[in-house]
Amino acid sequence: MPSEHAGWRSQSVRRVALLPMRAEALKGHLDGLLLAVLEAGPAHGYAVIEALRASSDGAFTLPSGTVYPALRRLETAGLVASAWSDVDGRRRRTYRLTKAGSTALARQRESWRLFSGAVTSVLAGGAT
């Protein structure tokens, strides 16, 4: 039935729109997002995940396991530094932004501003 089919499609589209973004969709942006979260102050891995989720209104709900390798990558690149502490009897690794990380974040912001501006312009039909 066409009407039922149309109804199913619109429901499906709504459901997809409400789904959290998948890790693949954030590929290429995750490092910048993590740096932005850490700009607010040092945080441990799970706090970074929670901050990312909260500041994106739940849109960026990644498998938490995705974030730990990314934090290692940023540390190897010298963009974040980590330190261990004991919290309630647990060993906890806390990450903070380095000077190089701040510079990289500023560069990413500028790059995103130009990119998103261009995409918005094209999608809005301004490039005709």
Place this chain on the structure above:
Amino acid sequence: VSTARIELGLPAEAASIVDDYVTTVAAFLPVGRRIRHHMAAEIGDGLACAVDARLAHGVVPRDAARAAVAEFGDPQLLASSLAHELAPAAGRRTGATLLVTGPLVGVVWVVAYRAGSANWLSNVAAVLSSVPVVPLVLLLAVPAAVVAVAGPYVLGRRLTLPPGLVPVAAIIATSAVMVGDATLVGTTLIHGRGISALIGVAMLVSVVRACLAAAAMRRIVRLRAASC
């Protein structure tokens, strides 16, 4: 690796589930004990936070732990992603170690030859000419080690580098060093140049360095193999 029950302070029902997950991640990580312990502690802390958040909302411990490990995803995939990120770090460390120890090993050999003869410079030249592999090894190992240490930061600013460059450069550098050390020791033994105590020390230093290079290369190769 089994740390969750003791260090995370979770209820027993949750602790066993978290512990299993952390143990699985650690088992798939081909790294040394220290790094494995660090990774297990960090993942365990993250899982404990995820469990705590659910317990605070009244979820029973077993369900809270199951939801937490589901949130973290496939443990083998997590270990694989961690291995992918740990390989460049291991390659960089190995490259830096080779660049620091290389001149020291060279100095030990030169001093050993100097003590053996007044005409030490010609002896060193004779070694280099009789073991033509050594200059070739230097030509290969030094640039490879430099690329492993500084490649992404220097070349990466101008060029798009292949993602596995650092580990591969470190593998090339360690292979070259092993060949160089084995050739030096082997040639010295074969030529029988009157092996003095200092020459013996130089040979020992080369053997130790070659063994450490082999261990480092094995680690990097295993990390690359475990990477996704």
